Amino acid sequence: MPVPYFTPENIAKFRTLLQTAKHAVVVTHHNPDGDAIGTSLALTQVLKMLGINTTIIVPNPFPEFLHWMDGVQDILIYKHGHSRSKQLMSGADLLFCVDLNALSRMDALGKFIETLPVPRVMIDHHLQPEMKDFAVAFSEPGACSSAETLYHLIKDLDLLPKLNTLIAEAIYTGIMTDTNGFRHNCSRPEVFYTVAELLQYGIDKDKIYNAVYNSYSYNRMRLLGYALEKMIVLPEYRTAYIALTKEEIASYHFKPGDTEGFVNYPLHIKGIVFSVFMSENQENIRISFRSRGKFSANEFARQHFDGGGHLNAAGGISHLTVEETIAKFLQSLQEYKDELAAV
Ligand code: MN
Numbered sequence: 629m630p631v632p633y634f635t636p637e638n639i640a641k642f643r644t645l646l647q648t649a650k651h652a653v654v655v656t657h658h659n660p661d662g663d664a665i666g667t668s669l670a671l672t673q674v675l676k677m678l679g680i681n682t683t684i685i686v687p688n689p690f691p692e693f694l695h696w697m698d699g700v701q702d703i704l705i706y707k708h709g710h711s712r713s714k715q716l717m718s719g720a721d722l723l724f725c726v727d728l729n730a731l732s733r734m735d736a737l738g739k740f741i742e743t744l745p746v747p748r749v750m751i752d753h754h755l756q757p758e759m760k761d762f763a764v765a766f767s768e769p770g771a772c773s774s775a776e777t778l779y780h781l782i783k784d785l786d787l788l789p790k791l792n793t794l795i796a797e798a799i800y801t802g803i804m805t806d807t808n809g810f811r812h813n814c815s816r817p818e819v820f821y822t823v824a825e826l827l828q829y830g831i832d833k834d835k836i837y838n839a840v841y842n843s844y845s846y847n848r849m850r851l852l853g854y855a856l857e858k859m860i861v862l863p864e865y866r867t868a869y870i871a872l873t874k875e876e877i878a879s880y881h882f883k884p885g886d887t888e889g890f891v892n893y894p895l896h897i898k899g900i901v902f903s904v905f906m907s908e909n910q911e912n913i914r915i916s917f918r919s920r921g922k923f924s925a926n927e928f929a930r931q932h933f934d935g936g937g938h939l940n941a942a943g944g945i946s947h948l949t950v951e952e953t954i955a956k957f958l959q960s961l962q963e964y965k966d967e968l969a970a971v
Contacts, residue, residue: 642764649722652682657728658735660690662805664727667774669699670798677790685713687737691885696839698794706737723748727774730758753777755926772813775802779822796829851880855890865961866968868894869904873950891916901971913946913953921971932960
């Protein structure tokens with residue numbers, strides 16, 4: 629899929645916003661991942677170089693495997709206390725929404741942002757963006773990651789001379805994590821040209837890979853073992869799913885991000901083209917969807933679980949019990965039997 633170029637009008641409008649801005653806030657989606665955090669950190673560094681005082685605010689904690697990144701110590705977590713975050717957002721003259729396509733992807737934080745008169749800028753790559761929520765939108769549903777979109781934006785603004793090792797490292801982390809270590813969603817040669825350019829800034833790609841992927845705690849590895857043991861395979865639907873209750877998760881001393889990537893494992897089974905991972909928390913059930921080929925995880929998540937994302941990777945939510953969510957999922961799956969057989 630080609631990546632659409634940003635329109636000159638969008639770039640011009642954005643330049644004007646940048647020229648007058650003094651204080652900016654960068655926000656991301658709920659359960660921020662490597663792309664959300666990497667893109668936010670890179671963007672923050674670029675904005676600071678432009679003389680714009682910038683703070684990152686995320687809805688809830690981010691995974692431990694990102695704690696090594698430069699600048700994460702300054703990220704505010706909205707769930708841990710609203711007053712400082714609200715003060716900063718109210719005082720900002722520019723609000724960046726990174727790796728998210730609609731304010732609804734931020735729960736309580738999104739509801740607060742909706743009440744502010746501050747212009748919002750989207751930097752994102754999810755399908756079906758809610759353009760009306762934003763003053764300027766840099767939306768590239770064909771890009772592998774928001775980090776790649778940010779890189780395009782930096783180029784288009786002629787800001788490449790500002791790039792340094794730390795910014796390149798943050799962008800690389802976003803690209804690497806959203807492609808699951810360059811396995812998915814990176815068939816366009818441009819992704820690798822971008823990576824080649826980033827490597828010229830002296831980043832250590834092996835260090836980044838090890839910090840993100842080879843950093844399981846003992847408990848996280850045991851939780852993965854338990855999840856795989858619990859996996860249900862539905863060969864007639866070429867589907868596998870895993871559902872974990874909050875008690876099960878808590879018994880492995882869960883830390884944010886511990887179940888990240890678990891949804892990918894069922895796809896290692898030959899013939900499986902759709903994988904679903906449900907994890908219960910205090911408020912609801914978060915669901916991850918992964919698919920192969922033309923089968924749309926995005927459509928399934930949108931139709932049945934109030935979510936969305938990308939063709940082969942999407943998220944959704946359920947406010948039912950775990951048993952009811954599984955029952956709803958199995959019911960919903962029935963109408964896709966032929967489609968799944970044809971992948
Ligand atoms: Mn992303």
